[in-house]
Amino acid sequence: MMRAPLSDLPLVIDQVSLEAGAARLLDRVSLTITPGPPTLIIGPNGAGKTSLLRLCMGLVGPSAGRVTWGGRTERAPERRAMVFQRPVMLRRSAAANVGYALAQAGVPRSSRAARGAELLERVGLADLAGRPARRLSGGEQQRLALARALARKPEILLLDEPTASLDPAASRSVEEIILMAAQSGIKIVMASHDLGQVRRLAGDVIFMLRGTVHEQGTASDFLETPVTPEAAAFLRGDLVI
Amino acid sequence: MRVGVWSMALIGLLGVTLAGAPATAEDRSIVVASTTSTQDSGLFGYLLPLFKAKTGIDVKVIAQGTGQALDTARRGDADVVFVHAKSQEEKFLAEGFGVKRFDVMYNDFVLIGPNSDPAGIRGQDIETALKAIQAKAAPFVSRGDRSGTHAAELALWKLAGIDLESAKGPWYREIGQGMGAALNTASAMDAYVLSDRGTWISFRNRADLAIVVEGDKRLFNQYGVMLVNPEKHPQVKKDLGQAFVDWLISSEGQTAIAGYKIDGQQLFFPDAEKKGS
Amino acid sequence: MSDQLSAWQLILGGDPTLFAIVRLSLAVSLVAVVLAALIGMPLGALLALTRFHGRSVLIVLLNALMGLPPVVAGLAVYLLLSRSGPLGALGILFTPAAMVVAQTILIIPIVAAPTRQTIEDLWGEYRDELSAMGVGPGGRMMTLLWDARFSLLTAVLAGFGRAAAEVGAVMIVGGNIAGFTRTMTTTIALETSKGDLPLALGLGLILVAIVIAINAAVWGTRIWAERRVG
DSSP: OOSOOOOOOSEEEEEEEEEETTEEEEEEEEEEEOSSSOEEEEOSTTSSHHHHHHHHHTSSOOSEEEEEETTBOOOOOSSEEEEOSSOOOOSSBHHHHHHHHHHHTTOOHHHHHHHHHHHHHHTTOGGGTTSBGGGSOHHHHHHHHHHHHHHTOOSEEEEESTTTTSOHHHHHHHHHHHHHHHHTTOEEEEEOSOHHHHHHHOSEEEEEETTEEEEEEEHHHHHHSOSSHHHHHHHHTOOOO | OHHHHHHHHHHHHHHHHHTTSSOOTTOOEEEEEEEHHHHHTTHHHHHHHHHHHHHOOEEEEEEEOHHHHHHHHHTTOOSEEEESOHHHHHHHHHTTOEEEEEEEEEEEEEEEEETTOTTOOTTOOHHHHHHHHHHHTOOEEEOOSSOHHHHHHHHHHHHTTOOHHHHOOTTEEEOOSOHHHHHHHHHHHTOEEEEEHHHHHHOOOOTTEEEEEOOOGGGEEEEEEEEEOTTTOTTSOHHHHHHHHHHHHSHHHHHHHHTOEETTEEOOEEOOOSOOO | OOTTOOHHHHHHTTOHHHHHHHHHHHHHHHHHHHHHHHHHHHHHHHHHHOOOTTHHHHHHHHHHHTTOOHHHHHHHHHHHHSTTSTTGGGOOTTSHHHHHHHHHHHHHHHHHHHHHHHHHHHHHHHHHHHHHTTOOHHHHHHHHHHHTHHHHHHHHHHHHHHHHHOOHHHHHHHTTOTTTTOOHHHHHHHHHHTTOHHHHHHHHHHHHHHHHHHHHHHHHHHHHHHHHHO
């Protein structure tokens, strides 16, 4: 590819609604993602966090409204990558999984081995390169998924509750990688259920409720002084319906 | 690379298999459509190596019932037909599908039945025997497959004055298969069946069956050979096919036919005249 | 084949006719199953991954064709390859090539139908990841087929089993010509019609033993491979 890679930022979501059958997953959401510190998306289950992320990734298109990436409406994922809560490992070795991601990202065959080794090193899986990916532990698989995502040299890295199924030690190593990615300039957009994680990672917070963006702000503002009663209730740990 | 090895193995396998594919200029072989009685009796196993040794021609025999063999030839899928139903052969000739018909050999039909002989026909002539079978509704297996034997069987029922269509009942079992299958079925059902002597002599699963009627002049079974007409089907190998026809009716071929024996018994009797019709 | 000998004696004695027959049977069925896999797997995957009018009808048809009677397949191929038929000029009727064609047609649905189901199920699982990695339609098909390879192997084995076992198709298009198109199954049919039931049964057992051996070999390979790549 000879042309300069296009930018996916700013990611503008303009009055977007998302319907699936009779259910309204997102209801007139407007949002802009710009370069900067990590944006964490929080809210009760069913609030629309996953739907919002999938929309941002381009896996699904809006039923109403518009999504643009760097001003473009085509959904092909140029400079963004996503990590899912339960990653799907290809039936091959860890190194081959990363190699696959590199190939899909257009990296020429001659450079794949080196870049792959570098990525595995970055996520701490260098020793397990030859291991069948499906036999890695949950934490290792999530780190491999991150390596695959980073293979694309993304501008935006979307993550859907990546540590939800992991034990604390595994969660810590995953968070470290995410922080390093953020520090290298990648925009992190991440759904989380864990307020501690929000405190550790967030620059901005988006609080979702019933398919809408109920409140948003910088992490410190939101966490210390939430504006809406529902946000306050959520932060207290109440069930918000 | 593993993939490469597998590809080579596959190509090798394909080559081995398809070695039989489209005839090349040097391919000296012909396809002969013949009957199950000549195959099942083992005659071809005996004759063809002799023919090949003399001429270097490979004869590929497709063994079907006479009717099916003639149809195969009509479609142009055989070079020579070698069957035993004269009226069907003459029709084939009249339609222009054959060049010339030659008598080659004969044997006879025999009526086979269980040793217990429920219809009580042992030693009778064929006409009386069939009438008794029908009268007593004794189980009878018919080839039912438009073969030469089937045609002969139908002609014999007619000769005995029996209208099969109305006389048919559960006792008459049409199986639509070859002679071997018919004998197997008769053996399992303790039924009567008309067979050519050649197949009977070489048949191994006799159980309780034996010959009950034989020697009747009307049980004569004539075999004829024809080259398929190259005017109808240009790809017929007429020179090689003619060589086979010629050999069958030559004294060498005729002697060979007479020489085929099982347990000391001769199965087929050469009777070529060379004039043909 | 020598008369008066049992099937066991033929094997021990290394009877060349028997070995030629076994070789032909395996060659025809193996080539047919490979061709059927090369055609049937992409076909099944394509059907799994695309949407179009009449797709359900096609799926039902494909599933139904798994039960295509071999003799019907043989008859259809015979009419195609007959000199009086459209492809008669090929001149492959009554040769092993025709037998391969008939068996390939027979096996394609047996490979394609389960492939379609497996790939469709797998796509549900892989969809988000592959879309997130920007994998195009061709890439999806190859990736899913490769990841499903162990399950698909079972479909291929089913196809091979069907091919090795059938007699209707090879009898009609091959003609059961001695020394040329005679396979294990047509030989068993022939020996049965000659009344030599013990020999026919013996040959049948040999055929079953060979198919079991092949299945065992494939299973072993699968276990070994799974250990290496999960």
